[in-house]
Amino acid sequence: MADASPSWLGDPPTHRGWWADAAVLLAVVCSGAAMMASLLPQISQWELPTTWDDLRTGRTTSALEKKLEQALPGRDGIIAAANSVRYLLLHGGGKQVLVGRDGWLFLRQEMQVWPTAPMERRIARIASATQWLHRQGLRTKVALVPDKARLYADSWYWAGYPDALRPRYAQALQALRAAGVDTIDLLAPLQAAARNAEVYYRTDTHWNQIGAQVAAQALADAVRNDAFSSGSMPNSLTTPTPNPTPFATTTAPTPSERPGDLIRLMGLEHAPASARPRPDIEHDTTTQALQSPAGDDLFDNAQDHAQDDLLGDYAVPYTLAGTSYSLRGNFVGHLQQALSSPVLNTATDGAGVWRALADYVHDDAFRSAPAQMLLWEIPERLLCAPADDAEQRDWERLGITPL
Structure with missing residues (x-):
């Protein structure tokens, strides 16, 4: 404890x-x-x-x-x-950021040791939410996003990863599954990929395009395999089987600088380049839907197509609810390509665990043309930190009474 x-x-x-x-x-x-x-x-x-x-x-x-x-x-x-x-x-790096070696920056919140009670309470609520969604006919898979500090502890400037935090991800994964939540382990594939390439931005809290693609592929594989872990909630609902929609990802020929959110949290967004950490450099990627088997025209934008379908006669099979991770690294684009299906992205930047889900279930689209499966991305640090007033309001707005 x-x-x-x-x-x-x-x-x-x-x-x-x-x-x-x-x-x-x-x-x-x-x-x-x-x-x-x-x-x-x-x-x-x-x-x-x-x-x-x-x-x-x-x-x-x-x-x-x-x-x-x-x-x-x-x-x-x-x-x-x-x-x-x-x-x-x-x-x-100031109150919110720790400076590591070789230009690596870390969010202090990821190295904070909390009591276990907030995580236990939040997992109980997640279980109640997934059971409620199941009764509405919506299957749910939770993707647990590991902290950047966990993956890149060797890049710290001065100390090792706290012993109190080492088992936290595994404990959270086990507790979610024991509560009946179908949970996908993203730590193992990201660790494997990190041996050969960087999977998180150096100056940002989020995964980069490589990490986003690895996480999207792991989630899509879990959806296709439909491998429920031992002790998960019995589920009579079927996995969505949409008409395959091919997607393709293109890479910009010229790299561009991407100063991360940790530079902003250090108060250095207006500093000259020589007086702040070097920004990440990457080739932007864009994912588009190609011509479908039904003969539709080339979609201008995959996410716009998903949005249009949801508001029309055809419901997008998958909805993605989550945080800023789902808005970084072309995650939703990689996920659509891995699933060969449009995905409606309802993720919200700067929000907690519940806001995207609350927005979705209160939208007319949820009542008129609901998805068949909800893919729910939850960061490790948000699962474990104490809830603030904003998160409590989002949970109350969701309107789910624990069983």
């Missing part, structure tokens, strides 16, 4: 001494002084609340802060400069 409070791992030790901290502080102080000096002529012209009650209750300082934020020249650049000093001198 983990401790009741989360344990954060600190920044990597440095040997630069007190002068590095002083340099960062001096840069921030000088930048702030320069900005304030440039604003002095404007402050006298601002109309601010200045009564004693305004001062006492904080209305004056609040109004001043808003004015300053609007008027500060080069505010984004100054903040980026201070964060660049921290990164270059201290090898620090």
Whole structure:
């Protein structure tokens, strides 16, 4: 049992001494002084609340802060400069990011040790949701996405992977299956692929196009094999057998830079290239549906075709509910090609476990032309972290009463 409070791992030790901290502080102080000096002529012209009650209750300082934020020249650049000093001198990534070796960045949340209760409660709710979906005629397969920090622990700058987290993925997988949830192991195929190629972005929390293709193929293989693990929920529903729709993936001839979300979380999105980690470089891929056996025309976009079919007379056999992982690395395109079928992607960026599913079951499409199978992508870190108010609201909006 983990401790009741989360344990954060600190920044990597440095040997630069007190002068590095002083340099960062001096840069921030000088930048702030320069900005304030440039604003002095404007402050006298601002109309601010200045009564004693305004001062006492904080209305004056609040109004001043808003004015300053609007008027500060080069505010984004100054903040980026201070964060660049921290990164270059201290090898620090801030409150949300840990800096690894060779340009690898990691989300601190992935190294946080939580109590087991949130995961246990969430798994019970996932089981209730899949049972409810089963009663609606919708078969469900859950794809558990492993943390990037788990796959690339060797790329950390300073320490090994916490012993308390090593068994977590296997424990979560076992607990989901014991609760009757048909769950796909994505860790094993991603680990195998990682021996020969990078499967996650270095500057982003998500899988890259190679990792997305590996995960999509593993999920599609599980759908085709229909191999329910021991102890899973009995299911009399049949696996969807849509008319095969061929898909093809094309690769852009010219590579492009892709600065990841971890660079943004470090506050370095406005920093010059020389003052931040090198962005990932990749050839963009696009997946399109080819001419179908029924003789339809070439679809302009596979996802648009899936959306159009769902709202029309033909229901897309598969719906994908998930998080930002389902929106990265051309995951849905690779999944459609692996399944030879359109897939409706209802994944939501920046949301938790329940939002995409809640949006889908409350949509008219779910009632008028539901899919036959729901593919539900859930990241390991979101399965284990305590729920916040937004996630609780999403669960309540789903409207499923645990059995």
